[in-house]
Amino acid sequence: MKIDFANLQYQYQLYKNEIDSAIHAVLNKSNYILGEECDLLERELETFTEAKHAIVCSSGTDALLLAMMALDIQPGDEVITTPFTFIATAETIALMKATPVFVDIQADTYNIDPSKIEAAITPKTKAIIPVSLYGQPADMDEIKALADKHELKVIIDGAQSFGATYQGKSDSALGDISCTSFFPAKPLGCYGDGGAVFTSDDGLAEKMRMLRVHGQGQRYHHKYIGIGGRLDTLQAAVLLAKIKHYKKEIQLRQRVAQSYNHKLSNSVELTLPEIKTDRTSVWAQYTLRTPYRNALQEKLQKVGIPTAVHYPKPLHLQECFEYLNYKEGDFQIAETAAQEVISLPMNPFLMESEADFIAGNLSGAK
């Protein structure tokens, strides 16, 4: 059996007619940059998330940059985030010449532990960036309460969680600004790079629209120093075709996760993912943990089951952040997670027989 991790080809074949005709419509109009499909997509995203403003942009990384630029993060400011995330979360803080300040994660959800945030707040702290890791929102009530108390901004890195909910609300509609990514392998992916920012603040929305196009309000009149952060119209067309199926795909992802949970529930060597009862995950990844991770990964690879490790090295131990002077042992929960986590094939179209095959090979991980 040959199992595909994200199965993007199957998905394309399934929606081929709609996607091809959406792409051809753009080719026939040749409106390649921020064409009307981008506007249409923004309105669809607003309806989907109930966020007041959705602004599409060139990637999830640029979405984070736009958010921090809009909130006026300055050199020397401190921004609190998790060390157990993709590099972009903290890389963009550093690109702003601000200082990433890491706080350890919870062992069960892998998200930032709000009970450890307050100790990291200093007079220089300007914002907190929780990441909705693997598709599950962080503890937003606790994080927002701390942000209110200390007058900090909250930027949600929802690159992995578009469509996830927290107490019934989309995590794109929480936080001062929420960011997402449409990287192809994300739960809602386009066919290249893409992203979006969301906010309920009219002023921030207007500013991010300008920042996205070199800070210009009017052509060749630049109010801010911005970036070239536009989304291609072709990517918007792909997303418009795919978003119509996305609610159904989220349900299918949730069904695959339940099926894994059920099939693996008796395994003593594996710790299965935990989703808190007041939120939903869109299962960007189905990630479990085992002390025998490396042996398990090798064993699965031999029988054709692809796996991935998100992430093998926490950010405070990355070479690029040596200047921050963190050391091994500073964030032990993140460090242990980095040694133990393994993500299984996850996509809406994973078949029951594939899940059976994977689960069968997971027993006896040692």
Ligand SMILES: Cc1ncc(COP(=O)(O)O)c(C=O)c1O
């Ligand atoms: C948590 C997180 N933040 C940010 C990003 C960056 O998104 P992009 O790859 O679209 O720039 C990603 C995507 O890999 C991510 O997983």
